[in-house]
Amino acid sequence: MSETTTVTLAAPPRRLRVVNLVPAIGLLLVALLVVWLGVNLVKTPRVFLDALLIGITNGSVYALVALGYTLVYGILELINFAHGDVFMLGAMIAMTLITDVFSLHGHVVWYVLWPEILAALAITMAACGLINATVERVAYRPLRGAPRLVPLITAIAASFILENIALATKGSNYVSLNTGTSGAADFLPQSTVFTIDGVAYTWPQLIVVLITAPVLFGLLWLVQRTKQGKAMRATAQDREAAAMMGIDVNRTISFTFLLAGALAGAAGLIYAVYFSSVRFDQGFQLGLIAFTAAVLGGIGNLPGAVLGSILIGLIQSFNNTLNWHSPGSNWTQSIVFAILILILVFRPSGLLGERTPEGG
Amino acid sequence: MPIRVRPRTSSAPLWAALSHAGVTNERWLALPLAARRAAIAAGVGLLLLVVFAPIFGFDASAFVAYGVFVVLYVPSWERRLGRLGRVVLPLAVLGLVVAYPYYNTKLFTIPILGPFPDVHTSVVMLIFVMMAVGLNVVVGYAGLLDLGYVAFYAIGAYTAAVLASTQFAGQTPSGAAKRFFAFGAVGVDKSIGGIHISIWILLVLAGVVTSILGMLIGLPTLRLRGDYLAIVTLGFGEILPQVARNGNDLFGTGFNLTNGPQGVTSMDAIGFGNWLHKHVGLPANYLNAANSDNLYFWTAIGLVLITIFCSLRLRDSRLGRAWIAIREDETAAAAMGVPLMRTKTLAYATGAFFGGVAGAYFAEFTTGANPDSFDFHFSVAVLVMVILGGIGNVWGVLVGAAFLAYLDQAGLADTGAWLNVHLHVNIDVPKYEFGIFGIILLLVMLFRPNGLLPEARRKLEFEQGVEDQPLYDVTA
Numbered sequence: 001m002s003e004t005t006t007v008t009l010a011a012p013p014r015r016l017r018v019v020n021l022v023p024a025i026g027l028l029l030v031a032l033l034v035v036w037l038g039v040n041l042v043k044t045p046r047v048f049l050d051a052l053l054i055g056i057t058n059g060s061v062y063a064l065v066a067l068g069y070t071l072v073y074g075i076l077e078l079i080n081f082a083h084g085d086v087f088m089l090g091a092m093i094a095m096t097l098i099t100d101v102f103s104l105h106g107h108v109v110w111y112v113l114w115p116e117i118l119a120a121l122a123i124t125m126a127a128c129g130l131i132n133a134t135v136e137r138v139a140y141r142p143l144r145g146a147p148r149l150v151p152l153i154t155a156i157a158a159s160f161i162l163e164n165i166a167l168a169t170k171g172s173n174y175v176s177l178n179t180g181t182s183g184a185a186d187f188l189p190q191s192t193v194f195t196i197d198g199v200a201y202t203w204p205q206l207i208v209v210l211i212t213a214p215v216l217f218g219l220l221w222l223v224q225r226t227k228q229g230k231a232m233r234a235t236a237q238d239r240e241a242a243a244m245m246g247i248d249v250n251r252t253i254s255f256t257f258l259l260a261g262a263l264a265g266a267a268g269l270i271y272a273v274y275f276s277s278v279r280f281d282q283g284f285q286l287g288l289i290a291f292t293a294a295v296l297g298g299i300g301n302l303p304g305a306v307l308g309s310i311l312i313g314l315i316q317s318f319n320n321t322l323n324w325h326s327p328g329s330n331w332t333q334s335i336v337f338a339i340l341i342l343i344l345v346f347r348p349s350g351l352l353g354e355r356t357p358e359g360g
Numbered sequence: 361m362p363i364r365v366r367p368r369t370s371s372a373p374l375w376a377a378l379s380h381a382g383v384t385n386e387r388w389l390a391l392p393l394a395a396r397r398a399a400i401a402a403g404v405g406l407l408l409l410v411v412f413a414p415i416f417g418f419d420a421s422a423f424v425a426y427g428v429f430v431v432l433y434v435p436s437w438e439r440r441l442g443r444l445g446r447v448v449l450p451l452a453v454l455g456l457v458v459a460y461p462y463y464n465t466k467l468f469t470i471p472i473l474g475p476f477p478d479v480h481t482s483v484v485m486l487i488f489v490m491m492a493v494g495l496n497v498v499v500g501y502a503g504l505l506d507l508g509y510v511a512f513y514a515i516g517a518y519t520a521a522v523l524a525s526t527q528f529a530g531q532t533p534s535g536a537a538k539r540f541f542a543f544g545a546v547g548v549d550k551s552i553g554g555i556h557i558s559i560w561i562l563l564v565l566a567g568v569v570t571s572i573l574g575m576l577i578g579l580p581t582l583r584l585r586g587d588y589l590a591i592v593t594l595g596f597g598e599i600l601p602q603v604a605r606n607g608n609d610l611f612g613t614g615f616n617l618t619n620g621p622q623g624v625t626s627m628d629a630i631g632f633g634n635w636l637h638k639h640v641g642l643p644a645n646y647l648n649a650a651n652s653d654n655l656y657f658w659t660a661i662g663l664v665l666i667t668i669f670c671s672l673r674l675r676d677s678r679l680g681r682a683w684i685a686i687r688e689d690e691t692a693a694a695a696m697g698v699p700l701m702r703t704k705t706l707a708y709a710t711g712a713f714f715g716g717v718a719g720a721y722f723a724e725f726t727t728g729a730n731p732d733s734f735d736f737h738f739s740v741a742v743l744v745m746v747i748l749g750g751i752g753n754v755w756g757v758l759v760g761a762a763f764l765a766y767l768d769q770a771g772l773a774d775t776g777a778w779l780n781v782h783l784h785v786n787i788d789v790p791k792y793e794f795g796i797f798g799i800i801l802l803l804v805m806l807f808r809p810n811g812l813l814p815e816a817r818r819k820l821e822f823e824q825g826v827e828d829q830p831l832y833d834v835t836a
Binding site for chain 2: 288
């Protein structure tokens with residue numbers, strides 16, 4: 001600690017050195033994880049590969065939601081609990097559009113199908129962005145000067161209100177993508193893209209990644225290359241200084257919420273198409289998982305959120321499907337939250353992020 | 361951008377209206393206390409007579425209740441009788457509450473909300489009051505947001521349920537119970553097996569176990585900043601119910617701790633045993649008694665009184681002042697020599713203790729612990745109770761918890777029925793309970809962030825701000 005003070009009159013008393021066990025324990029846990037994965041890979045390679053593909057697909061859906069958390073946290077240092085519910089509303093809006101408005105079903109010609117899916121995506125993103133910006137306007141902006149925990153409480157309130165809006169409009173049962181003939185989302189090509197050792201990678205899985213990737217790159221471009229993105233980064237760094245430089249802080253924050261909501265909307269559409277059913281109370285749970293992913297990657301850090309999401313997706317699918325000494329799907333939720341707690345306690349800055357001024 | 365704190369004078373429009381009639385704040389305050397209270401009581405009476413009675417019908421019991429209110433409120437006993445007066449009013453209210461089971465069926469129907477809660481509902485209300493007062497220690501006094509209070513409640517419930525039921529009986533090949541241990545339990549027979557410890561001991565034990573676990577959870581996590589701590593507590597609140605749900609086969613060993621999704625059922629009865637029944641007249645066994653609900657009600661009142669007493673005494677103690685110091689400014693408190701970790705951990709342990717006792721008593725009241733009743737919504741419900749009533753103020757929390765628990769148990773259903781009849785709609789109001797709680801939470805936070813009955817000190821914090829206070833006003 002005191003390398004810089006070279007001149008010392010007397011030899012400092014020898015300090016008792018306490019071995020820091022935390023990194024050792026962390027390394028041990030990671031080593032055990034690697035061993036567990038390795039044994040599983042050798043014993044059942046096919047199951048392992050299947051879990052890997054599922055994990056990456058789920059992880060990219062989480063990534064879109066986690067990015068919304070991380071954007072909002074970066075700019076306001078607020079955990080937007082309502083974000084998961086915005087995502088859930090997005091899935092419901094997308095289902096309504098696909099089944100009732102465009103009435104997509106099997107055997108739609110591709111030049112009709114894709115424009116309609118893209119239109120549904122655009123409408124869902126716009127709607128969710130507006131919902132999220134409205135939540136900010138009503139529940140967070142009036143409380144800018146209040147103690148830190150107050151907007152956290154209104155975030156929970158907003159989450160419950162959105163949940164109940166879905167409950168009132170769509171009922172308490174699963175809403176499913178019912179397109180008629182041969183099952184859910186049958187308008188998408190169902191054939192396999194490639195097959196490794198008998199494990200198929202299907203078109204719906206690829207489409208998830210195909211929609212996610214451009215959205216992610218677009219977001220990175222927006223935040224890092226545009227003027228609006230610069231304003232966002234400035235506001236995140238120092239709100240008052242940004243205001244003095246002529247940035248409209250409230251507008252920038254609104255825009256951030258709009259953007260986060262749009263990402264949640266995109267995630268909602270992908271979820272609707274890929275999993276084809278959603279219930280009013282699923283948003284909160286999935287939101288917590290995505291938040292865990294954002295914390296794992298380093299909250300406030302955009303690539304970190306993506307990395308964390310893929311990791312969480314992999315952990316979930318490995319735990320659900322691997323056979324050799326896996327705790328099984330009954331414990332998935334506990335494992336995710338245990339990771340969240342361990343990360344917050346031992347490495348609050350996450351895997352990639354540095355931006356936690358007082359986080360622990 | 362300077363953060364301006366708007367002075368909140370919530371009653372300003374009222375005074376503006378009254379000042380036209382020549383009633384100003386100063387003149388009002390110059391009146392003697394009894395006169396002011398008489399004016400308020402007269403106003404309430406007028407409202408009762410002119411508005412409510414014609415609409416909802418005349419009811420003798422409503423006017424009796426109004427009379428009781430006037431007698432207790434107007435003469436300002438607490439001033440008039442000196443030291444004695446400070447006891448008269450609380451004792452009279454306590455007497456009214458204790459006697460509640462004898463007159464609750466004869467009371468009038470509250471407009472819109474429906475009839476007064478029955479005794480069974482009242483017991484649940486009292487248990488929620490106990491939990492909310494416990495959470496108030498963590499959230500209100502120490503300022504640590506706990507979003508996983510349900511974890512403590514679940515631990516208390518399971519501790520009591522497992523140690524006072526046939527959960528650990530085991531079976532011999534012939535089907536008979538293998539183990540039996542009883543200590544002070546009432547109404548158990550050797551043949552059923554299992555561990556049966558007296559509920560009275562278990563109430564304390566559940567609190568102790570819960571607060572030890574609370575400390576274990578708190579030690580690594582209380583270092584974290586406020587919102588991170590909230591997330592960690594939320595995580596524990598999600599993990600523990602899953603442990604309860606999967607706890608019938610822990611780690612694949614077949615060890616059954618919590619009996620899985622079915623939960624632990626058929627807990628022992630609470631009671632004082634035959635000897636005390638014969639010699640002192642205390643009830644031997646609550647479940648066998650004819651007035652079972654009343655006995656649970658009076659016991660719950662005893663527990664609530666103990667909780668409130670401890671909470672108030674702790675608040676004024678050295679520890680309680682340290683909690684409030686941490687809430688107001690952690691850095692300044694540390695600089696003044698308040699040990700942060702120990703103080704926070706003790707706040708956590710205290711809150712956990714009351715949560716555990718409440719959980720144990722609730723499990724006893726419903727004769728079992730079921731994992732489905734422990735989820736995030738429960739934690740938030742208790743948090744809303746604390747916030748609505750007035751965060752930090754025990755009396756506010758008491759009123760908030762009783763009212764919201766009443767809404768949860770009976771009020772929402774009755775209100776919904778009233779709305780459907782009078783507005784000719786068909787809405788299932790209890791279904792939207794948490795949406796309604798969310799709206800309450802949002803409105804309270806936006807317009808009255810210190811709650812309906814704020815603590816005096818807390819109110820000052822909100823009105824004047826606690827941090828970044830300039831020495832002189834720059835913008836003026």
